[in-house]
Amino acid sequence: MEDSVRPPTPATRALPHLDLSIAPPKQHRVPVSEPERRTHSDAWEGRYRGWVIAGDLTATVLAIVVAGLVIDRPGDGHLLAIGTAVAVLCALPGSRAWSQNVLGEGAEEYRRLGRGFAAAAVLIGLVGLLVGELAVQPWVFVVVPAVAALAFPQRYLMRQVLHRARRHGKCLLPVLAAGSPDTVADLIARTRLESHVGWRVEAVCTGSGRKGEVDGVPVVGRLDDLADQVRRGGYRVVAVTADQYWTPRRLQQLAWDLEGTSAEMVVAPVLMEVAGPRLNVSGVFGMPLLRVAAPAFTGGRRLVKEVVDRVLSALLLTLLSPLLLVIALAVKFGDRGPVIYRQRRVGRDGAIFTMLKFRTMVTDAESVRSGLLADNDGSGPLFKLRKDPRITKVGSILRRYSMDELPQLFNVLGGRMSLVGPRPPLPEETETYERDARRKLLVKPGLTGLWQVSGRSDLTWAESVRLDLRYVENWSLAMDLVIMWKTVRAVVSGQGAY
Known part of the structure; x- marks a missing residue:
């Protein structure tokens, strides 16, 4: 104040x-005396920050040493290497990427780390322009991204160690x-x-x-x-x-x-x-x-999101095409039914579109649904069964690891969905939406989202709505990257998928 x-x-x-x-x-309360608590808290905080800084230094030195061996610049190579190291190690603290307040918490740590590397690249490029040295280009466009490629994963791994300790009541x-x-x-x-x-x-x-x-x-x-x-x-x-x-x-x-x-x-x-x-x-x-500030549903950042969605979905479809073919054959030969299941979903601004999924249920699943309503395990307007008798053997495997959702990459490529966003609702679900839930329709639905990395079908309806609204209200590119990274862990564990 x-x-x-x-x-x-x-x-x-x-x-x-x-x-x-x-x-x-x-977590349960464990009484600790003032001197013991303060010493212990200060100790782990200092150690963790020290390990983070040491990790960034190691990533910087390793990338620059390897680049120095690959980029043959006799005479001024050492100056460029030292200049790059100085630029990176000045930009990171300058962007407060080592601030104790953000380490191990939320997307802000990664956002500041990204700003630091961007600032380092700009600094190196400006110095190159001032001295008329074109040899800085590999250091700007190759070495600095290489440092970032090493620094981001090591930050994530350190964060996982910290989170594991916190789950056991430490740190x-x-x-x-x-x-x-x-x-x-x-x-x-x-x-x-x-x-x-x-x-x-x-x-x-x-x-x-x-x-x-x-x-x-x-x-x-x-x-x-x-x-x-x-x-x-x-x-x-x-x-x-x-x-x-x-x-x-x-x-x-x-x-x-x-x-x-x-x-x-x-x-x-x-x-x-x-x-x-x-x-x-x-x-x-x-x-x-x-x-x-009002949530940003248009503008430059949204344009970047659109471009990233289209490019990454095209790349993933290309890389995963052999897997898609194998899954299609498994579904087809499982019961000779159709491979793709098409379902009407509600997209941005209430527009109806056809969402694609690999079929995981028997062909007459919709006709027998009414007889299963009494056993509904879903929350709110959602219909879910933990042990759904309509799911095929192949379908149970696909659902556990979310492979049935891979065809939605075509929806992303076509612009009806995004890689990250709220869960795409059914039309009958939206008819029951109150004002807060309808805010989910202000953005495109996503192939993954906060609901995907937070328990999926284990979530209550209220929790699902709260997470989707949190995404809509606080969306950022950094949040998208964190969610996509966490999605891999959620899919591999298979928790909450049924």
Whole structure:
């Protein structure tokens, strides 16, 4: 908060946008003393950041050494190699790709890493133009992308190690939640469901401070005792959730009171599902205003998405053509029925299109559906059966690994679908949509999406809608890349597919 007399210095930011993955086991509170907690937390954070930096350095050196051996430039080769290394290692911290706040969390880490490599390439190219040296071209268009090709996978692997540790209750930041019992309970549930974010709520402050528990977490005091509780408990995060107690002045005072402590103050906005690049804080008339930009459904980034969809779908169809032929033959010889199943689905702006899939059910599946409605395992308007008797032997294998959806690449190539987006609904489903669910139709449906990497058919209807809306509201190219990467893991595991 800004003030004309005394502006605060600690960083305050909105709650992190929690990118969902397969739900891990619940985390239970383990009491830890202040010195032990603080030392342990600082130690793992420093070590993890050190490993990330070391990994980026290794990727940079390895790519440049190999390039130096391949690119024969006697005389000035060493200068170009050193200049490239300097450009990369200056651009990464300059883009805050090593900031502790983004490591291991969401798509922002990859976004900053990508910006760093882009800045390094531009810097090398500009220097080449200034000195009239055309030999920088291989270093701009080959070496820097090669460094990126090494750095991104190693960042992902390190993140998986961190997430695995967090699923076992390690490498978690101790959090003091402050607000109404209902909003605090919601925060606790989210942190337990999504342990990869790295938060563990260990104590709660409420308006009354009445002794007891909120969802198994002890209440340690009142909201006006918050700063004292932080000093006694050594918490790393103070998560402020909604409560009528909070006023701009009280939040400002809390920010001042937390100066000099180990805690970062985090304020949860009302718009819980809006995050990322759409949220910006700016000072107007001496007041900090949270600006919420409208979601981008058109423009340059959407054009890039369209191009990427068409190019990647064409490439994947070419590479996977032998597999598609094998699957087609297996389906055909399985029961001599048709290979492709065509189904009417609803696309962008409510337009109806024909979605293609490999047939996984018996040929008369629709005619016997009415007799199975009583056994429906789906949620909301969805009809799903965990053990559907209509599925063929070949179809069960295709469904488990989502290979039945590969023909949808033709829908992507034709522009009716996207590689990443909300789940394509049936026309009868959309007839029951309320206003929030209808927002899914503002973008093209996707071959994969947040629903695909978060449990698929195991999701409830409400969870499915929430994930699709989160994608629509916060879409970015970086999010698409993360989802496609996670899709591979979800498909290989086969979890939630039936």
